[in-house]
Amino acid sequence: MNISVMTLFPHMIESYMSESIMKRAIEKDIISVKIYNIRDFSENKHKKVDDYPFGGGAGMVMTPQPIYSTFDKVIEDMGLDMSTKPKLIYLSPKGRTFDQEYAKELSKEENLVFLCGHYEGIDQRIIDSIVSDEFSIGDYVLTGGELPAMVMIDSISRLIPGVLGTNESFEDESFENDLLEYPHYTRPRTFNGMDVPDVIISGNHKKIDEWRLNESKKITQERRPDLWKKYKNREK
Structure with a gap:
């Protein structure tokens, strides 16, 4: 399985993927994990990725351009395009609650992309245009999508044959x-x-x-x- 993570904090993901079962699965080429820093794709001269919400309100919202450009690079690296794009999962408190059945379903995918939001969330036009699924890992709010992304990646990956020593480990x-x-x-x-x-x-x-x-x-x-x-x- 090819996993890509779009984030503002790549070191959080890199640290987790360099340990334990995830590290061994990557070394054995059972899964691959590529991490993309959304800020690198901002066209703003200051690499700004957020702005005030239209209509007012607290906090900031992640702007659409850097996210869209990041995803464009992700699918280019996968040898795909927008017409054949992989599942893009946005981690959000508004999403469906992730569970073992969803983990089993997603473990059958060849390519998965995770989008980690921050601040008050992301521009709705990104959700409407390129997000396939929104998932939450529980009825509480976190400061960003990195922890939920790692939870989902761990849960999904361990169901892929070869990641654990034997299927009995999870059955x-x-x-x-x-x-x-x-x-x-x-x-x-x-x-x-x-x-x-x-x-x-x-x-x-x-x-x-x-x-x-x-x-x-x-x-x-x-x-x-x-x-x-x-x-x-x-x-x-």
Whole structure:
């Protein structure tokens, strides 16, 4: 997968992509990540990328020209054009809430572009003309789109074959089959007077699987009644 990020703060993205699983996936050429500084594409002599909103109001709005020019360069580098442009995802509190199902859907794309907004947002004409999807990672407001972009890239990338060591690394995780994940234990068997459940060290894999499923059900029912309802409806 080819991932491009349009941002005013490229070092934030670069730092994250140079660590851990993301770094290894890039080194193995499973994914590529290119970062574009929107300010570099401003035609303003001072490289200005924001201006006051028409109609008044607090804050500033990102102007359309630098964003459009950045995206034009992104698709040129991909060997595409505006008629064959890839998905451009704008990170916004007004967007659809990102979840595991969207991560699965987007992990099948060959090219993805992420647009990180700042200030009060971006000029609506950019959204109307080149943005494919608007996504939010939750019902709260952040100072910019870099953190949500990294969250989405991480979540999407780990579903691509080869990024994790084995598909089992994500197939039993939370939100698969509308259940939250069961508890995990490792050595030592006793810690601060607390023991690992006997069933986990029994060697009986059938009983271990049953215990894990029951724990997943219990945790989901207690913490996420919305997911529990989906799971029960699916069982019918």
